[in-house]
Amino acid sequence: MAPTQSQFVDTINVSDIAQSEGFDTAAQIATETEHSLSFSQAMRLYPTAVFWAMVMSFTIVMEGYDTILMSNFYAYPQFKQKYGTYYPDLDQWVINASWQAALGDAATCGSVIGLLINGYVTERFGHRKVIMIALVVMSAFIFLTFLAPNIGVLLAGQVLCGIPWGIFAIMGSSYASEVCPLALRGFLTSFVNICWVIGQLIAAGVLEGLVDNTTQWSYRIPFAIQWVWPVPLFLVAWFAPDSPWWLVRKGRLADAEKSLIRLSSNLTPEEIRLKLAMMVHTDNLEKAMNTESSYWDCFRGTNLRRTEIACMVLAAQELSGEAFAYGSTYFFIQAGLSPSNSYKLNFGGTAVAFVGTCCSWVMMLYLGRRTMIIGGMTVMTTVLLIIGCLSYPAVHNTGATWAQAVLTMVWLGVYSSTLGPQSFALAAEISATRLRAQTISVARNMYNVVQIIANTVEPYLINPTEANLKGKTAFVWMAVATVTIIWALFRLPEVKGRTYEELDILFEKGVPAWRFKGTQIDLIRETDYIRGTAGEKEIFAEQRETVEE
Template sequence: MLWTLIVRGFENGASGAVISVPAFRRRFGVDMGSGVYFISTSWQSAINGAPNAAGIVGASIAGWLSDRFGYRPVILSAAVINIASIGIEFGSTSLGMFLAGKMVNLLAIGALLNLCTAYVADVSPLAIRASVIGFCNLSQCIGPFIAAIMINFTSKWDSDMAWQSVIAAQWGFAGVALIGQFFMPEAPSHLVRKGRMEAAQASLERLYSDQADAKAHLYRIQLTLEEAELSNSGSYLDCFRGTNLRRTLVGIMVFLSEPMSGLGFVGSYGALVYQMLDISDEKSFQIAIGAQVLSMSGATIAFLLSDWWGRRPMYIFGCCSLCVLMMCMGIAGSLTSTAAVTAAVAFYTMFNFFYNVGVGSTVYALAGELPTTVLRSKSLAISISTSNAFNTMWSFVAPLMFNEDAGNLKAKIGFVFGGIMFIFAVLAWFYVPETRRRTYEELDELFMNKVPARQFRTYKTIAEQRAAEAFAIREKVKATMQA
């Protein structure tokens, strides 16, 4: 599932970067004179914005279909569509055809992002749940890193293969993902909901080395589903009823911090922005590679820290860091000296590290843990769709803000995202709960009792008390037997 998510990162990195490849601009752009070609602001917006809308549709449909047919057939279907759509992008003869290929691709990728994340949250053991879910973000950093390396070399070519080779490379990731999905067991929670207990047990036994652990996990799924289904029918409307409303709104909020932090702007227009800051084409692609190294470094650190430090402090740290960083970028962008431009490039590049340390990985852990088991795929679909909707908005708006033929803000756009992240830091303090080392049963109890977000870490649940009592009895019996 994590490998499958590399496809999403590679598509985002590749499609955003090819706009800055000279051969692509020469093939589809407008001659601005002196042999300089430019993809118009409107087409930049469309290419980076419209496919996000398709991602919303894909995530929503996948949440509905997975309840009826299971995760496995829906993911396999999405993987096939993903492979076919790459062919449309590769063979594009116009920007309209390239856009159509991207939209079909993002339709499939939206489904994959939703279901792969939900699957990982479903099967992960409690002790490493945040780390494994956080790896969903690291997987999406690997794709852009490889795309940046490829484009650094191919951008020097004069033929269309300068950009087509990067698009074609997606077939390698997508093909391996498709093959791997044939060997994945069905999500055990889906099988339990359908009453197929033996199949669910067999599915879990493939994931555990000890059958006792598999049985314990199956029991937890049964218990959680029984409690959740007492008040939920499993529809999208149920995500906004009762205590689920709070869970859904927090999930939407944390996922919304992705586009509102400037992620779409940084991810889609990286090399292009460097070029606008008077960095040479060759140097801009090299800096883009360094930016992706920072992304992977940040995601790796988050992967190691998330189960130790906790989701809430990491998320708040990420929001505060991005607020300061983007404000500094805006200040540097307000000056015209060479040193100021260098500082703006540095702040813009460092975004990749601080985003992935504090926000990127934690968002997936929180959004995967907060919903009830019966509503997880639907709640994730809502959160991802909201994020994609705002990504779509920024994809259309950002070029109008920073491009020289429009708002010409350039690095001063940092003021916009810095101010927004200050708001998210305040919201995080009041509304983002700590889900670290909490079972889904405990989280259900915490939300049912309307425990304030700041008290989630210290609140003693009934499930904890029962576990402590059971442990004390076991130790007492053990001591008696030894005596």
Template sequence: MSSVDKNDDLHSEKAAIEQSEVLVNTDLMNDAFDGENREHEMSTWAAIKSHPWACLWAFTMCFTIFPPPDLKINSADTSNQVMESFDMFLNGNFVALPHFKEVYGVEVPGHGKTIETKWQSSLFQAGQCGAFVGVFLAGPITNKFGYRWTTIFALMLMNATIFVSFFANSLALLVVGQALEGVPWGFFIANSPAYASEIVPLSLRGACTATLQMSWSIGSIIVAGVTYGFNKRSDEWAWRVPLALQWIFPTPLLILLFFAPESPWWLIRRGRKAEALRSIERLGGKSHEEAQQSLAMIERTVEIEAQMGGSPTLLDLLKGTDLRRTIITCLIYASQNFAGNLIANQATYFFEQAGMGPERSFQLNLINSCLQLVANIIALPLASSFGRRTIYLWGTATNVTLLMVLGVCASISQNNATNYAQAVLGILISFVFAGSLGPISYTIIAETSSVRLRALSTGVGRAAYYVAEIPMIYLASQMLNPGGWNLAGKCGYVWGGTACVCFVSAYWFLPELKGRSYRESDILFNRRISARKFKSTVIDVRDNE
């Protein structure tokens, strides 16, 4: 299609939009202008004071991805270990646990009993497969029933599927249980960033969506603590107690979310205007006039998007400018596996391969988990103060440098000092990821898609993460495992190279969406503005396109 034809299509779409009944309503449009201008003028602190309930509900929804306690037990027999997965669904990482191997293992000459490789792989990948299904189911179900009821359903499903894993008396049944538990986790990770981004004011979108990574870190601290406490237990409760602890979380979250307001954006898309107004009033301490202005702003954006496409389908993600937005979402999600994060999330195993003893590796892992939480807390004000593109690029560049230094450190003559240097570099890489790339990725994902396709887009983006993660998990295992390539810290060269690719790709293709309303984002993508010019392009508050 020629540039002239494209311009004609854009003019035709704009003409049709301008004839919309909503968009020719002068009073509604004036309210929409006022509502959007007020959001742009609202500072972060003012937004927190006026919208405490919105912050609470956003954090509650994000807390659904809180990873339940995994079991990663360390012993001197590191050749039988499975690395810790970076997932937010339950994943059975039963690693070198003596009693677990005694019950389910097979005899290997010279090593005693061990879990067969095929079962290690199955236990490790079952949750990813379940979540892959869950993220694709989440979009259509959420579009029909809303974020609130879909998440409540997923929490009920989570409670039910835990029974399968807890009472499993064979490896096959345990694999089935892990796969079933993965399905609701797919719902959680697809819905959490979308819901959080839709219920808070513009200035809080970065901080509130970044709390997704904080939930991860809180979970990893509990994982490290539970693992440390059960490291030497020699009966079946060594793995059944951590599995049972999962039941602590779904029911309280389910009760809380029963009282949560639905996203006003979803309600407007369903034509439920009165409920949307009530939801807006519940989310913030606004006057009725301000609530009406916010409602008008939402109506305007939803109407513009509706004029450009009907009921959302997965195929819409591949059409027109939405294809560009889908590619950005998928690449940002997938890139979490390429910027050194797999070192951070197999920390215990990495520390051992770097020369630390099993007990010291455990201690360093607990320290690493706590530092990740500190980094997440630091990331919240950063997300409100700096651009998404800026944080992502600087975080990636920093990790590229650290990963290359790690490779150099592992390439020289090894001694106690170089072992500790590699361990410290592993912790620093984890800290940088948890303070920049990790949390800001969820913000970018939540903001990039159109409102109409958001539930579908976040699900497909997460599916891209799983597609990238599976081969990367295998590659990471091969690089660290003494029975594989045994690279130890030299894997920094590999991950440094892939992180460099992430940096270059983001520099050319990642747009800056900080401070942009969803209407402005739609216009910038529809005008096909270069990613590097998003920040400087001026959008008039009266533009409808």
């Protein structure tokens, strides 16, 4: 049976400092140790945490694969002939705008359901079990998309596949945020972006390789490849350790200690228990702040501000012009490039995204999340402005058309080195630990709502049978991105170098976003103040008296 928190106070008396100074000081020592760890030291001490965070994040490869797959099928010759409509006046097969919008939104609608489910089941059963069940369900739903005889069945298959994808969408960053030390947290929570890109890189390679295939297998094989992921990922989840933060929230402190041992290397038993003391200390502080593990709590008190930030920073991915510039094969073809050249550019774009994400890890050593996100969005907005301006000479000048194509690659490189990975990292870090799954679920659903709107609007802006704006579509997204930048300047805080307990204190004190980086925190004094103002001092009295005795 796991020890109670009162018994746990006795178990942390494993060093002279912890024994003499008390439970609060034990947590403070662990916090100071977190701050003192360099990147290289953290890699040496937590190699298994790095491994498990990375392999569990690979669940998002499937979502990245499907995202680029479906959006790029609209221009795919054999796919259009199977599911599209022939327009004699255009002398071509076209997936009309309404079906493009429906197919583009189908998986996202399913994902909304999956995310709502995830917020409940992950907190109850843990990351591992939820991932394993979702993988089995997804394997069954793939049959619908692979065998779809018409576009209606294909649409239904996409909705159903979206349910487990919604669960996978936040699992990697959520798990990584709870198994990694502070020095590695930003790198491994943003690793999901490179997994997303890996999925897109595979899809782009498959599409480019099969674009000249004149049989039904040119679009059925890409669907069938989705069966490659579930078995190895199921085995990974089976052997992975549970999140120690989740185990602490469940009161399973002995299991949490075992999990920390599995996630670390060369840490002494004293260091393990001090780290566990910090987790229990943070969990108790959040209890004193009346933070529980329900969706309702995401919209109460200081958690409302944290939920707003998580929602907006993920929605910023779409608000920056992702529907137009990310996976822009359809734009290339409408601009006048051949299908072959368009898919080659698309494949090259995913390679740019991969390199960009790797570059973001180097930038993270020197720059904070806030700086990278705001700076990246400013550059991306400027690129959209130039693309829109080039749409005027592009009508009669192929050089301008190629310049637009190259600029979408530039946009993608900036996105992948700034906003893309950093938004995942910040959304996973910003919430209270007791509301991690729920906050990320709400935030990801906000992204899905914005994505549905963007994917619905974009075909009508660019489709030749609708507004036919072509490159001028960039002006629309430039305006939306500018408004998002203004929000970020006033509301987006810096979380780099802050432990979860320090973030709890900063939000509880109502510190403005632009002052998060420079605000100094006295951990013991601030936590005592918060406990007192919450009227919860009695919760901690027994622990402190036990230590002092």
